[in-house]
Amino acid sequence: MNTSFNNKKIIWIFAFMVLSFWLINANSIVASLFVAEGNQIHKVKLEDYETKSPVYINVTGESSQGDLFDIFSITGGAFCETDQSNSQRSIVGILKSDKGVYAAQGVSAIRPDIYYMFSDTKQIGNGEVGFQLGFSTINIPNGVYQLYIYVHENDEAYGLANSGYKYIKDNHGFRPYDYGASVDLEKITTEEERIPFRFDELFIQDDGTLHVKGWQYLNDIDCADTNIYLKITSPLNKIEYFELKKFLRIDIFNIFGDKYLLSGLSADVDFEFFETGIYTMHIIVENNSNYYISTEYEVVTVDKQNITAFEHRHQ
Amino acid sequence: MPSLPTPELNVIRKNIVEKRVLNLSAYVKNMKKGVMIGSVVLVCLYLPVFLYLSNIGEVYFHECIKPIVSLILIGLILIMFFLILTRSLEKSCICSLIFCITLFNYALIEKVFQIFNSNIKYWHFFPSLIFGISFILYIFLKKCSTQLLEIILIVVSLVIASLLLMNIVIALPKIISTSKQSVENNNLKVASNDKGTISQENIPNIYYFIFDEYSSFDVLETYFDYDNYAFADYLEAQGFSVSYDSQNDSQQTHTIIANYINLDYVATDDLDTNERAELIKSKLLFSLFENEGYYINPIVGADFLGLENQVNGSSITIEGIDFESIIYKNTAYYPFIKDNSYEKAVVYNKAFDTFQDAQLYKNYPEATFHMLYFILPHQPFIFDQGGGEVPLANLNNWLNKEYYLGQLIYTTKRIENTIDNIISNDPNSIIILQSDHSARSLRDESGNYLIDKYDRRHILNAVYYCGEDVSEIKSKSGVNTLRLVINRLFDKNLPQLEVPISEYEF
Numbered sequence: 001m002n003t004s005f006n007n008k009k010i011i012w013i014f015a016f017m018v019l020s021f022w023l024i025n026a027n028s029i030v031a032s033l034f035v036a037e038g039n040q041i042h043k044v045k046l047e048d049y050e051t052k053s054p055v056y057i058n059v060t061g062e063s064s065q066g067d068l069f070d071i072f073s074i075t076g077g078a079f080c081e082t083d084q085s086n087s088q089r090s091i092v093g094i095l096k097s098d099k100g101v102y103a104a105q106g107v108s109a110i111r112p113d114i115y116y117m118f119s120d121t122k123q124i125g126n127g128e129v130g131f132q133l134g135f136s137t138i139n140i141p142n143g144v145y146q147l148y149i150y151v152h153e154n155d156e157a158y159g160l161a162n163s164g165y166k167y168i169k170d171n172h173g174f175r176p177y178d179y180g181a182s183v184d185l186e187k188i189t190t191e192e193e194r195i196p197f198r199f200d201e202l203f204i205q206d207d208g209t210l211h212v213k214g215w216q217y218l219n220d221i222d223c224a225d226t227n228i229y230l231k232i233t234s235p236l237n238k239i240e241y242f243e244l245k246k247f248l249r250i251d252i253f254n255i256f257g258d259k260y261l262l263s264g265l266s267a268d269v270d271f272e273f274f275e276t277g278i279y280t281m282h283i284i285v286e287n288n289s290n291y292y293i294s295t296e297y298e299v300v301t302v303d304k305q306n307i308t309a310f311e312h313r314h315q
Numbered sequence: 316m317p318s319l320p321t322p323e324l325n326v327i328r329k330n331i332v333e334k335r336v337l338n339l340s341a342y343v344k345n346m347k348k349g350v351m352i353g354s355v356v357l358v359c360l361y362l363p364v365f366l367y368l369s370n371i372g373e374v375y376f377h378e379c380i381k382p383i384v385s386l387i388l389i390g391l392i393l394i395m396f397f398l399i400l401t402r403s404l405e406k407s408c409i410c411s412l413i414f415c416i417t418l419f420n421y422a423l424i425e426k427v428f429q430i431f432n433s434n435i436k437y438w439h440f441f442p443s444l445i446f447g448i449s450f451i452l453y454i455f456l457k458k459c460s461t462q463l464l465e466i467i468l469i470v471v472s473l474v475i476a477s478l479l480l481m482n483i484v485i486a487l488p489k490i491i492s493t494s495k496q497s498v499e500n501n502n503l504k505v506a507s508n509d510k511g512t513i514s515q516e517n518i519p520n521i522y523y524f525i526f527d528e529y530s531s532f533d534v535l536e537t538y539f540d541y542d543n544y545a546f547a548d549y550l551e552a553q554g555f556s557v558s559y560d561s562q563n564d565s566q567q568t569h570t571i572i573a574n575y576i577n578l579d580y581v582a583t584d585d586l587d588t589n590e591r592a593e594l595i596k597s598k599l600l601f602s603l604f605e606n607e608g609y610y611i612n613p614i615v616g617a618d619f620l621g622l623e624n625q626v627n628g629s630s631i632t633i634e635g636i637d638f639e640s641i642i643y644k645n646t647a648y649y650p651f652i653k654d655n656s657y658e659k660a661v662v663y664n665k666a667f668d669t670f671q672d673a674q675l676y677k678n679y680p681e682a683t684f685h686m687l688y689f690i691l692p693h694q695p696f697i698f699d700q701g702g703g704e705v706p707l708a709n710l711n712n713w714l715n716k717e718y719y720l721g722q723l724i725y726t727t728k729r730i731e732n733t734i735d736n737i738i739s740n741d742p743n744s745i746i747i748l749q750s751d752h753s754a755r756s757l758r759d760e761s762g763n764y765l766i767d768k769y770d771r772r773h774i775l776n777a778v779y780y781c782g783e784d785v786s787e788i789k790s791k792s793g794v795n796t797l798r799l800v801i802n803r804l805f806d807k808n809l810p811q812l813e814v815p816i817s818e819y820e821f
Contacts, residue, residue, distance in 0.1 A: 138436060
């Protein structure tokens with residue numbers, strides 16, 4: 001009787017140990033056995049990807065497939081200028097965080113819209129300037145990831161570049177970074193005259209969030225290598241900071257140059273304390289952990305939860 | 316007659332009573348067994364019946380039968396398995412009951428846990444759940460008396476039976492109204508349709524098929540070394556007029572379909588995709604037929620055209636999931652349900668199957684415009700030439716011609732079968748077979764596109780007009796072919812349009 005009880009106890013303990021081992025290693029095992037090769041993601045080193053030519057990137061679509069392997073798709077355009085055949089063109093999507101760097105093989109795609117966007121100003125051989133990435137996110141740790149794209153058109157034109165797009169993986173899955181949330185910025189030290197910016201759209205939405213859309217750049221710095229923030233100062237001198245999303249502004253790129261491709265700014269800012277009065281808004285640009293605040297600023301008049309006027313000023 | 320002595324009579328009476336008591340106790344015992352097994356069967360029944368009753372009017376009863384049988388079988392197999400393990404029917408039924416409830420509602424349970432942490436995946440949760448339940452049951456059954464188990468099973472049976480009954484009662488009004496509606500629909504056939512300018516007598520039904528990326532005969536011969544002229548011969552033998560050299564203005568689906576639907580070259584390649592999508596949703600073609608008294612019956616792919624899908628004979632959600640899959644998606648089997656691409660295969664097969672059902676030709680008012688837009692043989696290549704599955708890795712394989720050709724050959728077979736059915740059931744009809752463009756993405760190992768950009772605009776274009784000759788469609792573009800058919804049908808005078816040539820290079 002006692003022996004039988006002990007045997008059963010041993011079986012349960014053994015089963016529990018097997019289960020624990022499985023739970024610890026399940027993601028890696030499942031990812032290597034069941035995720036299609038094209039959707040697998042591998043740990044790499046960023047230094048392995050060399051750059052010979054500038055890369056132009058425009059991310060146009062991001063979506064989660066909602067499948068078992070949490071495959072996340074990113075589409076867009078990415079190319080290097082070349083006058084030679086790009087029949088061997090290859091694309092790699094790279095996710096970089098402080099937890100590691102992961103690479104996913106992409107698929108080249110024909111994107112006439114992106115071709116026409118750049119065909120007047122850049123040397124593009126054909127319409128194959130698009131890419132599609134689809135990678136399983138089950139086996140990457142939680143964290144904030146910066147998306148880099150490596151493009152290899154041919155042996156003369158290849159390069160790696162920061163797309164300027166960020167993603168977050170947490171207990172709610174992998175998704176585009178939450179812009180517009182309040183952030184704590186205590187490190188601003190430098191006032192900078194070289195940050196021109198304009199707001200094209202600025203209004204308080206029905207849900208109380210502030211919708212902001214426009215452009216900015218830090219002179220001589222590639223917009224892909226910056227993070228941008230909005231500083232709001234209320235009539236009572238209450239200050240809050242919000243991270244903004246960058247996006248492609250072909251007009252700014254065409255006028256001011258290649259570095260400013262990602263000069264667009266937008267967010268639905270979660271600022272809840274709009275009262276009647278005059279607010280000021282500055283743009284803060286972060287580059288290489290240095291924070292610069294614009295000397296230009298926007299003066300915004302708010303009346304009963306509505307923006308009635310906004311005016312751009314220089315210090 | 317000599318009477319039996321009293322003691323003997325008493326013995327006989329006693330025997331009879333004992334026998335009756337024994338019979339009764341055997342009966343009660345059997346009934347208990349029945350109730351115990353019945354409680355498991357009721358749990359197996361609950362999910363499909365509940366889903367059927369909740370969607371009555373949209374789901375056919377025959378779609379429930381297979382899942383009901385499969386789930387009950389699983390329940391019975393579990394009873395047998397646990398019977399071997401526990402050697403007690405009560406314990407076996409309790410275990411089966413708990414496992415059935417868990418396995419059949421697994422997806423929901425998993426979702427609840429994923430609210431807190433979506434990184435918990437099937438491969439974590441499923442073994443943990445099975446282990447946890449097994450352990451709890453092991454402890455529970457050790458401490459529980461047989462009588463208590465019997466009571467639990469009887470209570471569960473009563474609860475599930477009451478729930479089922481309640482669902483049936485709630486659904487009763489809908490069941491009655493659905494059956495009434497079906498009678499009315501049958502009567503509709505007889506009712507005449509007053510709208511329109513043409514006589515309602517002998518109005519031909521229209522069957523308009525668009526096959527995305529179905530190559531013209533010459534493109535198949537030149538670039539794929541494939542002789543598809545047997546299909547052309549078949550069409551002509553059936554009374555079709557076939558145009559061998561029709562070509563469109565573009566090789567972009569959004570542009571072409573927008574122009575088909577608007578009967579004019581309103582869309583060009585340089586328009587934004589969303590703008591072209593809006594033009595498609597103008598529904599001008601359908602409005603024209605509706606004004607002429609036609610009932611529009613979108614069968615497949617209609618969401619792309621801004622219409623509502625309906626596959627006859629079975630129920631399909633907008634994502635293309637059939638009722639059986641909806642049931643299984645609630646269970647622990649859900650990860651093994653095929654992905655959307657393969658679900659599309661089910662949708663397309665069902666759409667073709669629609670035409671085998673003689674009811675299709677009876678269920679609608681006489682003048683019906685059946686609209687079918689198939690993303691076939693366009694990638695993803697979900698069918699091989701026999702209709703089997705193509706491996707996931709080759710869903711978009713354009714380097715090897717066999718995948719496109721396989722899907723095209725299977726599509727052609729299904730078209731032929733469909734045409735046979737339509738012509739035998741509805742010979743006085745109009746069937747329009749068109750594609751939007753030929754294959755485009757065939758490439759060599761170096762990534763060079765092999766099909767000339769102008770050849771990609773060649774299309775499949777064939778029309779059956781109540782068995783009459785419509786050779787005027789020859790050399791006409793898709794839009795002009797539609798205009799010719801409309802002119803002839805409604806005695807209109809829509810002019811033929813000059814086909815613009817897009818210089819779009821891809």
